[in-house]
Amino acid sequence: MAATEHCWDCLIIGGGPAGLTAATYLCRFHRSCLVVDAGESRARWIPESNNCPGFPDGIRGPRLLQRLHQHAGSYGVTLEKGLVDRVSVDGGEFVVCAGARSWRARTVILASGIKDQLPPYAWVEQAIAQRALRLCAVCDAYEATDLRIGVYGRLDKLISHARFLRTFSAQVLLLPTDAGDEQDRQAAAAAGLPILPPGELEFDGRRIAHRARAGARTVLDAVYACLGSNTAAELVTAIGARVSEAGEIEVDRYQMTAVDGVYAIGDIVSGLNQIAVAFGHAAVAACHLHAGLPRTERDLIQPA
Ligand SMILES: Cc1cc2nc3c(=O)[nH]c(=O)nc-3n(C[C@H](O)[C@H](O)[C@H](O)COP(=O)(O)OP(=O)(O)OC[C@H]3O[C@@H](n4cnc5c(N)ncnc54)[C@H](O)[C@@H]3O)c2cc1C
Secondary structure (H helix, E strand, O other): OOOOOOOEEEEEEOOOHHHHHHHHHHOOOOOOOOEOOOOOOOHOOOOOOOOOOOOOOEHHHHHHHHHHHHHHHHOEEEEEEEOOOEEEEEEEEEEEEEEOOEEEEEEEEEEOEEEOOOOOOHHHHHHHHHEEOOOOOOHHHHHHHOEEEEEEEEEEHHHHHHHHHHOOOOOOEEEEOOOOOHHHHHHHOOOOOOOOEEEEEEOOOOOOEEEEEEEOOEOOOEEEEOOOOOOEOOHHHOOOOOOOOOOOOOOOOEEEEOOOEEEEHHHHHHOOHHHHHHHHHHHHHOOOOHHOOOOOHHHHHHHO
C-alpha cells in the first residue's frame, strides 16, 4: 500500500438504518466516513412500519431508507456500492476489500444486518409486500390482531414464537416444515396450538393458504416465517471478533467487538431486530468511536 493512501476515520460496512445512522453521527463529529453497501437492507421489504418512532402514520421501508440516505448525505458521507468480502489489519489500520477495490480505515463498523431464510416459493417477495408473509412479529403482529395467523418453520422453533403471537390473536396455527419430535408435539398440544398436517403453502396474490397433502385448505390472514437467518459475521471473526453460541457477534456496552476499533451494530448484533435498536446501537458506537480516535478539536486544526 502506498504511504499516502487515504485512511478513513471510519469505514461502515452496510447502509441500512444502523449504518446510515452511524454515518450521520460520525459526519456530524467532523469524521471522515465511508459507507460500503450492497444495497439489500431488510428495511426495503417493509410495506409499512407502524412502530418506527416519529412516524405515527407509518412509513414505508424504502421511504425510510431514502430519508436516512438523504440525512447522511446532507453531512457529506461517502457511499460506495459493493459487497465487502474481506477485512484485514495492516500497520495498525484496517484494510477493507470488496472484490478488486480496497480502502484503509482507522476504525470499522459492521452494520451488515442479517439475511432471512425464506420459504421456498417464487411468490415470497410479493407476499411480503402484501403483508401476507411476515418476518417479524414484534414489528407488525399488532396489525394482525384477532386475525388467523400461521407460523411456518421447524416445529421446535415454532412454539415459543406462536405463544408470543397469542398476544395478538387466539387463532394461531403451527405450519411445521418437519414432523418434530413427541416432546414438541406435546408442548404444542399443552399450549393449545393446533398443528396443520404436512402440506404446501399457496399464495393467491392477497393471502396465503396451507394446502394439506390430503387436500384440506386453510386460508391464513398472515403467516410468520420462522426459518432463521445468516450473517456476514465472518468478516470480523476473521480478525478476532467473537460470536456467541446463538450466532450473534459479542460486543461490549459501546458496541465494540473483541477487536479494538471494530464495532458491530444493528440486526447483526441483536436478537431484537428493530429499527429503533439499530438507531440506538449506531448512536452509542459512533460516540464511543469518536472519543477513541485522535482528537480533532477545531483549535488544533484551525489555530486562532
Ligand atoms: C418484512 C420486514 C418488516 C419489518 N418491519 C419492521 C418494523 O415495522 N419495525 C422495525 O423496527 N423493524 C422492522 N423490520 C426489521 C428492520 O428492517 C431491521 O431491524 C433493520 O433494517 C436493521 O437495520 P440494519 O442496518 O442492522 O440492517 P439492514 O437494514 O438489513 O442493512 C444491512 C445492509 O448491509 C448490507 N450488507 C450486508 N452484507 C454486506 C457486505 N458484506 N458488504 C457490504 N454491505 C453489506 C446489506 O445489503 C444492507 O444494505 C422489518 C424487517 C422485515 C424483513
